[in-house]
Amino acid sequence: MALLSAMSTDVQLHEQIGRALDLCVAALKRGNKLMFAGNGGSAADAQHWAGELVSRFNFDRPGLPALALTTDTSILTAIGNDYGYDYVFARQVEALGRDGDVLLAISTSGNSKNILRAIQAARTANINVIGFTGKSGGAMADSCDICFRMPSSETPKIQEGHEIVGHLLCDLIEQEIFANAKG
Template sequence: MTTPTLTPTIDVEPTTANAVTDHFDTLAQTLTQARRHAAHLEAWGRELANRLGVGRRLLVAGNGGSAAEAQHLTAELVGRYREDRGAYSAISLHAETSSVTAIGNDYGFDQVFARQVRAHARSGDIVLLLSTSGGSPNLLEAARAAEDSGATSWALTGPGPNPLARLCDDAICLDGLSPHVQECQLAAIHAMCEVFDACVGKEPQS
């Protein structure tokens, strides 16, 4: 019987020794920078409450991690954030999988959000576009579609200036690396929800 040859182990210092603390340290720096936008986020939360409170809707779009944050926001508004309250109209466009795949197949991936905006958006609605780069072609097309539809467009992006921020009616640009921008997008979403809930109150809609 042949004895298997064992590969000797080499005792080396792990390259991941400081990965977690380094991540948290750089995230803390990005969050500190994000605090500069506190008043701006409060204004967005109030405006969102004003518009959704009179029957307007929110359309949200993003790619990858930003898509996950977009869907997180719509879940908080259609469901609830903290306390029980009425349901509000909010649609995460990437989650419309049949529409996304049909539009992508028939018109190209650049149009997967724009065509939905043209279908759903009305004057007075808000189209919120999330991007770490601020340069995704499908989000740029969505911003153009929002303008054509008479909707208000907001961009929540990574460092500016960037093309998406320039195209939208209003923008908040978060300074930091792409992973930290996505993490701060979630913090920004929850901050807006705090303001939104404070404005609409706890009573269910009539």
């Protein structure tokens, strides 16, 4: 309850959600894609949110170009073996990302090396970055265009906050792009 209460009164968080929505919708309307990356529970969130956009969230509509960089075991293990685990997302951003795409990078600590390298790769490729992290923000806080810092230092609470914001973004993106498609 404390997390929800803190999030519901966080004016900066509300403003960031609006900016993130604008960034994602603009990218999708240009024909770009959203890429998601995270480790552990954050990998599950990455896959979940990409699935909501590619399939559907609240109503039937065309799929949106979204990709979880956490799902291809052959790519993940090849990069991990050849370059090291710190590069599993950065190499994919380099290979798949294009100018104008958006990377949604999730790290509860804000210090996951593979997420930080993915953010660097995105920056090099002129890809906007939306970060999801905890209260401190970690090293990624200043590297993102928008950084959602959940008002907690506890990993489970941070993840709960991420899920709320991620779901909200999926809902708002769907509504914004397909406002007239609801049946």
